[in-house]
Amino acid sequence: MASSTDSLLVARIGKPHGLRGEVTVQTHTDDPETRYVPGTVFETQAQPGTGVPRALTVTTARLHRQIWLLGFAEIPDRTGAESLRGTQLFLDVDTVEEPEADEDNSWYEHDLVGLAVHDPAGAVLGEVTGLILGAVQDLLEVRLVDSREVLVPFVGAIVTEVDIEAGHVIVDAPAGLFDLDES
Template identity: 40%
Template sequence: MSSTSTAADLLVTVSQDLIAVGRIGPARGVRGDAFVEPWTDAPDERFAAGSVLRTDPSDAGPLTVERVNLSGAKMVLHFAGFDTREAVEALRGVRLVVAAEDRPAIEDPDEFYASDLVGCAARTVSGVELGPVADVLDIAGADYLVLHVDGVERLVPFVREVVPEVDLTTRVVTVDPPEGLFDL
């Protein structure tokens, strides 16, 4: 089992329907270009020239990508109508969002969008409620569900042996915790 952010989000759910795919950073230069922090595995697709992106807050957009450049390893976008440093600096911190339904379908039944797991109810195989999935972390290539069990943050390895079932229809994640997982 694994979570994925392919062509969409990196765990930033704006609402049940919207997923953040990036955040506008500081201006670059004086002609209205801005650094953008991509939160997607497919920045070339999401931020291609001509792309129209919704925003959070919504009154900042929609924004149309006019040009894309790279400055070293950093992505630099120019949005149509934002031709000065001051204009684009006003967008700093705005999140760029897409509709959750616009994400490509995942074919593998053992793969999930991490944002779809956040908020799911977690319970043990014996039915003990653990609380909602607060987050999904990717640590050194391994995924972990973040749960708050008895007020303590716990990381649950997102592997079939520990999380034998995920039902996105009922929004329930079943956990079979190994002995001691919640005792630390």
């Protein structure tokens, strides 16, 4: 079973597509063209008793109507593909190339979870509990100090600083952002 300390979640398998074992995937990577290359071997994490192999080798990867479809050497048909539903695909962190230093800032979920959330004055607002990848923008899941869960748009105007070494992010929240769920 993959663990978050030595593996990077790349995708979650959805439903089968067609009769030859292809599956849809919910992508959790910012670079699917590099990650979904034929020959790539993913570690798997699935519900116990599903019979999912511990590793899957990509044989085909294509984009169909903005959804990635993957085929695996170990899965020859639709019946096998159906058994993969919900399986998470991981890559060993040591085999994942880090982005170049001059690229725009990007972080993996495991880098962000657990970071303290501060306002610009330094007051603790809460803690990052997750990252939701979106088509237009990403969202930080934050548990506030009063235990409420909120979503914060992960854009430079609001999340003004991410300091992994210092263990915090700075959130300059517009008025009402944390009060949207209150009536």
